[in-house]
Amino acid sequence: MTIDSAIVRAFAPTGALRASINLGNPILAHADKATGAPAGVSVDLARAFAERLGVALELVVFDAAGKSVDAVANEQADIGFFAIDPVRGAQIAFTEAYVLIEGSYLVREDSPLQHNDEVDRSGTMVAVGKGSAYDLYLTRELKHAQIVRAPTSPTVVQTFLEQNLDVAAGVKQQLEADSRTHAGLRLLSGRFMVIRQAVGTPKSRGMNAAKTLCNFVDEMKTTGFVARALEKHGVQGASVALDRASD
Known part of the structure; x- marks a missing residue:
């Protein structure tokens, strides 16, 4: 997938992709026991998307979902990983779910x-x-x-x-x-x-950016990236949301 330069700028206006990471959800993120650095499924996805955009990744780390959501809604972060909810959807464009919890x-x-x-x-x-x-x-x-x-x-x-x-x-x-x-x-x-975990970006980034993020998440599901990340991090009790019907 080649991403247009205008979309890259929409996702990384500061020059880096700022990803909001919620350590309060142990299914998707945690602090590495050895280094203390954020790790998990959401971190792996953020890193893969930054690589796709061709920009550096900057992790913006929080201890609670509400703070993580606010960072994206207030454009202090460019993408975030949290559950789809209509209240959050007022300011955030969500992809389809990639994990069900x-x-x-x-x-x-x-x-x-x-x-x-x-x-x-x-x-x-x-x-x-x-x-x-x-x-x-x-x-x-x-x-x-x-x-x-x-x-x-x-x-x-x-x-x-x-x-x-x-x-x-x-x-x-x-x-x-x-x-x-x-x-x-x-x-x-x-x-x-059932919590439908998705990736979100501020609606102000535009429809093309939102569509690009949706396509990326769909690819990460269908290629097995999400399933491998769940296995890699030893996540139990969560499943890949393979299609809209399963969401």
Whole structure:
């Protein structure tokens, strides 16, 4: 794929591609244990796209989804990796999803809650990461339960425990890991939503830029790049979104 110079300038107005990376989503990004540098599926995709554009890559790293989204919406970053959501879509042009991630609920062992559809009841307090896809979704969907926002997604269980809340909501894999660290916790079976992870760029960059990014992501899926990246980073519980029907 040869990219027109005008589109390269649209994506890299500073001369480098600034990619917003959210370390709060362990499925897609994490700090390398040896070097501390950002690594993961989203970093691999950002590097591949910068190479495609023929520009340097600059990682803009955050600890929460909301901050990562704001960086792209406010044009402090040129692309970002986060879940598709209509609220975010007001300022950001999204590609199709490239990865699907399950959202789950976690409760205490002695909780009376047994099923996902029992959570939305008056008096139930649900912890969720501020500005995350789960926060945006549950804000729309929960009619009776009350949402309590933790500073970041990785601190959801900590907030849940410290404030003696009823439910923690978030990435299934993160909740599973936390349940192994803290005794007396369990996940409700199934999922309450599927997160459609995509790449986004400010709408102000234009339709041609957005189309170029969409084509790049489609190529990364169909050539197996995304699947290999998931395997390379040992990601479990996430799947490649191969087509629109699976999104």
